Structure formats: C-alpha cells, structure tokens
Amino acid sequence: MASVLVAKATINNISRQTWNQLPKAAGCIVIQQRDASSNVPTKLTAMKRGTGGRSSFSGVVATVFGANGFLGRYVCNKLGKIGSQVIIPYRCDANEVERLRLVGDLGQVLFFPFQLRDEESIRKTVQYSNVVINLIGREYETKNFKYSDVHVAGARRLARIAKESGVQTFVHVSHLNAKKDIQKVWKTSEFLKTKYESELAVREEFPEAIIFKPSDMFGAEDQFLNYFNYYSRWTVFGQFIPWKSGLPIWKNGEYTIKQPVYVADVAEGIIKAILNPDMAGQTIQCVGPQRYYLADIVDYVISILRREEGLVRTNRTFWIRFDILYLDLSMITCIK
Known part of the structure; x- marks a missing residue:
C-alpha cells in the first residue's frame, strides 16, 4: 500500500513535465519494491510444502509400477491427495493411463513408457x-510372461535398480497366502508360489523394503466379487436340476474361509507406511475385520444378482472326478 501511495505522489509532482523528459528509471520504482529473491531453490525438497492437499508438495516423489491396475489406481489417488509427485x-497404450493424470495437481503426474x-x-x-x-502382478500366464518372469525376476530387477539409484523406500505387494509350504487342494498354486519367491528376491536386493500381503481385495471393478458374476463361471449343471445354473466351488465353499479387505484401506496403509520411517524392513498383512465362509459370500452375490431361483452353488469336486472318469473311459476306448 505504501508503494502505491509513493507512486501516486511521484506522478502528481511530475505531472507538469512531459513524459518524454522523464528518466527511464522512474517507471521501475514500484516494480523494484515487489517481493523477489535471487536465491531460487533448485531442489524440489527445498520448495514450500504448503498446508497439505493436492496443490501442496509433501516431499514424496513416487514411481508406481502397475499403477493402471486395481490397487494402483487407489494408491495413485492417495499419493496425489497428500501432494506428491507421481x-x-x-507398457500399455498411453490412452489407458491418461485418466490417472487427474489424481494430482497440474504437472505433478508424469508418464513414462517402459519395459x-x-x-x-x-x-x-x-x-x-x-x-x-511395485504393484505389478498377473493372475494368469501368457506366451510372453510366465509367473516367474513377472513376480520373481521382475520384482528382483525393480528392487535392485531402485537400490542402485539411491531410492529411500521400496514397497512390494505380495499376497496373504504366499508362503513356503502351500496347502495343496487340487493342485499347487503357481501364483502363490512365485509370490512367495518374489518376497525373498526383494529382501535380497532391498533389505529395507516394506512388503504388503493383502488378502482378497474388494471394491469397484474388483476380481473377487465380480469373479462370481462372470457368465463363464456358470455351468448348465446345478444340483442335477436341468433348469438351473451352477457355480462350481470346492466343497460348496463350506470349508473355505475368506477375510476380504477393502482396497482403499490397503492403499491408505501403503501411504502411511511410506511416511513412517519406522516401517522400513517390515512385512505387513492386510485383512478385513470379519471372516466369512466362501459359501456365504457366494450366496450374498447370488442374492444381489437376484438369481436365487436360477443359480445355485455346486460341488466342484464331483465335476473334477467326473472329468477324470471321462478321461479314463476315453483312454480305454482308444486302447480297444
């Protein structure tokens, strides 16, 4: 305000002179009074962090592998919410990840193609x-990537390069049931086996890594509840009743216990672990507050779909044995 008054007084005093006769420096008096400094910070961590929110800067510069996945979208949103650069x-089409640009402020979300x-x-x-x-994972194998290529070799490569690049915090997401001795039901899960091996590989390359082991996660567009909604899961055989469809589940789901966790809660846990230095080298198991029999979960999904009259649970073990019996009979037929 004082600068404005000085400028007005100066103009009144020199109003009788022509503007062409004024010194050229006179027009710079007010401009020189503005707040400015030649000591410009060159590092992001030296900038003002603000009071929080997407328009501030938290000091976190995070690289999120697998950001376009189910959990990745929630993690990126949580990072952007606290003012992080992401x-x-x-490795997909750029248009598929373009929607993630909205999780942060302008210029705070950067995309980079990689292999x-x-x-x-x-x-x-x-x-x-x-x-x-590291949120990279795959529920099935392809001709280009096997489970070991994605879960073990890929995770080891990311952890090693992060360590060599001076990264302070490395987070790896595994699975709750990933362990050394996996219970064999029908056949050993190669998915869980390689997930356990990925934990060992990450620990070797980055001992201070934080490993998260969530249970089945549910949320919008999940692979847990929607799995039972797929038409491909429904068979034409339902408890031997021709006009009903069946959901084949191991022992009708009455011996399987699930403790699902909300995906946003897992993402929130990852953010809190990043901001807590005491979490280095920890392994965190993420489960929901309640345990359910798989049979009850499937019955709930059937009721939500309003298909109680046309869809029932079936015992998967019977149809597996039926397939084996059919295979044996066909082999005998070939021998004849």
Whole structure:
C-alpha cells in the first residue's frame, strides 16, 4: 500500500513535465519494491510444502509400477491427495493411463513408457524418486510372461535398480497366502508360489523394503466379487436340476474361509507406511475385520444378482472326478 501511495505522489509532482523528459528509471520504482529473491531453490525438497492437499508438495516423489491396475489406481489417488509427485511407468497404450493424470495437481503426474525387461527404461523412471512402489502382478500366464518372469525376476530387477539409484523406500505387494509350504487342494498354486519367491528376491536386493500381503481385495471393478458374476463361471449343471445354473466351488465353499479387505484401506496403509520411517524392513498383512465362509459370500452375490431361483452353488469336486472318469473311459476306448 505504501508503494502505491509513493507512486501516486511521484506522478502528481511530475505531472507538469512531459513524459518524454522523464528518466527511464522512474517507471521501475514500484516494480523494484515487489517481493523477489535471487536465491531460487533448485531442489524440489527445498520448495514450500504448503498446508497439505493436492496443490501442496509433501516431499514424496513416487514411481508406481502397475499403477493402471486395481490397487494402483487407489494408491495413485492417495499419493496425489497428500501432494506428491507421481511418476507412472506404463507398457500399455498411453490412452489407458491418461485418466490417472487427474489424481494430482497440474504437472505433478508424469508418464513414462517402459519395459519390464529393459533396465535402462526402468532406471529413467526411478532416477529422481525417493519412493518406488511395485504393484505389478498377473493372475494368469501368457506366451510372453510366465509367473516367474513377472513376480520373481521382475520384482528382483525393480528392487535392485531402485537400490542402485539411491531410492529411500521400496514397497512390494505380495499376497496373504504366499508362503513356503502351500496347502495343496487340487493342485499347487503357481501364483502363490512365485509370490512367495518374489518376497525373498526383494529382501535380497532391498533389505529395507516394506512388503504388503493383502488378502482378497474388494471394491469397484474388483476380481473377487465380480469373479462370481462372470457368465463363464456358470455351468448348465446345478444340483442335477436341468433348469438351473451352477457355480462350481470346492466343497460348496463350506470349508473355505475368506477375510476380504477393502482396497482403499490397503492403499491408505501403503501411504502411511511410506511416511513412517519406522516401517522400513517390515512385512505387513492386510485383512478385513470379519471372516466369512466362501459359501456365504457366494450366496450374498447370488442374492444381489437376484438369481436365487436360477443359480445355485455346486460341488466342484464331483465335476473334477467326473472329468477324470471321462478321461479314463476315453483312454480305454482308444486302447480297444
């Protein structure tokens, strides 16, 4: 305000002179009074962090691998909510991850193409980050990537490069049932086996890594509850009643216990672990507050779909034995 008054007084005093006769420096008097400094910070951590929120800066520069997945979308949203800069490597079409740009403020969400087997592209995505989160996982194998390629070799490569690049915090997401001795029901789960091996690989390369082991996660577009909604899961045989469809479940789901957890709660736990230095080297199991029999969960899904009259649970063990019996009979027929 004082600068404005000085400027007005100066103009009144020199109003009788022509503007062409004024010194050129006179027009710079007020401009020089503005707050400015030549000591410009060159590091992001030296900038003002603000009071919180998406328009502030929390000091976290996180690279999130697997950000386009089910859990990844929630993690990126939580990171952007506290004012973090998020680097999102992707190997799909760029338009598929473009929606994640909205999780942070303008210029705080960056995208970078990469390949899991290309170490140079991985180094470029983590070279400026102090946090790396590995959410890469696959429920099935492809001709290009086996379980071991994604869960074990890929996780080991990410952890090693992050350690070499000076990353402070590395977060790896495994599975609750991933362990050394896996109970064999019908056949050993290769998915859980490689998930356990990924934990060992990450610990070898990055001993201070934080490992999360969530149970079945539910939420919008999940693979847990929607799994029982797929038409491909419904068979034409339902308790031997021709006009009903059946959901084949191991022993009707009466011997399987689930403790599902909400996906946003897992994402919130990851954010809190990143911000807590005491969580380095910890293994965290994430489960929901309640336990349910799988049979009750499936019956609940059937009731939500309003298919109580046309869809029932079936015992999967019978149809497996039926397939084996059919295979044996066909072999005998071939021998004849």
